[in-house]
Every structure is written in structure tokens, then in C-alpha cells.
Amino acid sequence: MPELPEVEIVRQSLNKKIKQKKVKKVIIRNRNLRFKIPFNFNSHFQNKRIIKVGRFSKYLIIYLSQGSYCLIHLGMSGTIHIVENKKINKFTNSSFYNSPFLPKKHNHIEIVFDNFKIVYNDPRRFGFFQLIKNNLDLKKRFNHLGPEPFDKNFNLEYVYNYFSKKKKDIKSFLLDQKFISGIGNIYASEILFLSKINPSKKASLLSKNECQKIISNSKKILLKAISKGGSSIRDFKNTLGIKGGFQNEFKVYQQDGKKCKNLGCTDLIKKKIISNRSTFFCDSCQK
Ligand SMILES: [Zn+2]
Secondary structure, eight states, X not given: OOOHHHHHHHHHHHHHHHTTOBOOEEEESOOBSSSBOOTTHHHHHTTOBEEEEEEETTEEEEEETTSOEEEEXXXXXXXXXXXXXXXXXXXXXXXXXXXXXOOSSOEEEXXXXXXXXXXXXXXXXXXXXXXXXXXXXXXHHTTTSOOOTTSTTSSHHXXXXXXXXXXXXXXXXXXXXXXXXXXXXXXXXXXXHHHTOOTTSBGGGOOHHHHHHHHHHHHHHHHHHHHTTOOOSSXXXXXXXXXXXXXXXOSSTTOTTSBOOSTTOOOBOEEEEETTEEEEEOTTTOO
């Protein structure tokens, strides 16, 4: 499943390619994504210029001329491919997960520009496109979500106050999108290991110092994952020509049974299920 770093790589690839470009038309091959593609989809895009491609959490935001937007969520298996008209593309995928080449099936939406098109592929169809009329509606759309790890509102005051009197464990909070947006299961385990905090620890028992560690290490882990191109399972170059590779940097995620990577620790990494999700940690290093 694409996480924030993977979505950020898609954003960078797309932004580089379609910023300031004018949309010729859109082709809809299948309306039945997680939300049905509305009938005004074509008129929302046609002859409009793309101002830029932004992102909030795992949502891509296409900024269109005349002040409207289109959100794209990649769901479980969505990928966006950049296909040139004349060149034979070796790699079309704008990120590193799933197929590096345009698959033959499940190409649901095409946004066509002068010399190329972008193609939305999604075998499981949990992803969606959503048209947004104006800036106010865009803000409302994200009302139910907490700040991103990179947001200035994700600070000590916010985190420490949020945790007071809360009974849930810290691992569950890191996955709770109302508390913080965009941290997935892989990154939650890595952030807690780096912060030396046990994933089962009650959030209300965290000291200010521990909260601060969560804040800075969330940024650190995600920035590193973005710079490595995300945690792709496959090793291929995307359309920007960079290779994915954060999976080679995992300290605890899927490392159960292996020796802890902290210097001087002889313990093994353990796996346990917290809120239905696999959680990886070192009992000796994380208190
Ligand atoms: Zn350890």
C-alpha cells in the first residue's frame, strides 16, 4: 500500500511533468473507483492548466487554473504512469511500488496533454478522484484529519496535551489519522524504535522528552524514506530515474528474530499484534 513517502514521490514526478501544462481531455474507461467518477469530470479538467501538484498526508492535490482542485487517493493499489506519445517508455511508473511499466489491464483514467498522458491504474479500485470546487471546500475536506508530521502544528504542546488521560497505547496513536496524518504501519515501528519507546506504552505515560522524540523522529524517518524513494518492494527506477530503497534501511519492521541493530544490544527483534497490525520492536531498547 502506498504510504506518505511513496505518495510524495508520485507528487514530485507528476509535478515535474505536468506543472503549467494544459489538459487536452480526459478519458474515463471505468467510473467505478471507490467513489464513482462524476459526469462533470471532463469539464472540470478540459482546457485547464495545472498550476501544481501538492499533497496532504496520502492525498495528491492537483491545483487547476480558475481555483479548483482534484484530489487523488491511491487506495491500496493505485499507480500513476506517465506515458509519452512518441518515445517508447522504459519505465512509466511515477513511483516505485507495483509495476514499473504500464500494465495492460485496469487503466481506468487518462489525463491527456500535448505530447504525453498520465494514466491511473488500480487493480483493486480502492483509490479515488474527487473534484473540489474551491479553497474553502479543500480545507473542509481535511478537517477530520490531524496535522502531518511536517506541519508546525505537530508540536510538543499538541502531542503532550493530546495524550493526557488517553488510555490507548502509543503505537495505535501513531496510526490514528485524527491524531497525525500519514504515518503508516512500517514507519510507526521504525519511529518508536528510534525513539526507544515501547509500542505498548500507554500514551498518557509518555514524558515531554519522549513526546519530543516522537515528533522529531517522525520527521526524520519520513524524510529519510522520501529521500530513499519510499519502501518499495521492487527495485526499479521510476520516471525521475531514482531507485526506491528504504526497505534496506528497516531497523525493526519485518526484522523479527534478527539481532537488534542498536550497538551493544544482544536482544532479538520481537513481533506482536497491536490494534490488528504487526508491530516490531526490541524489548531491551524500548521502554
Ligand atoms: Zn535492542
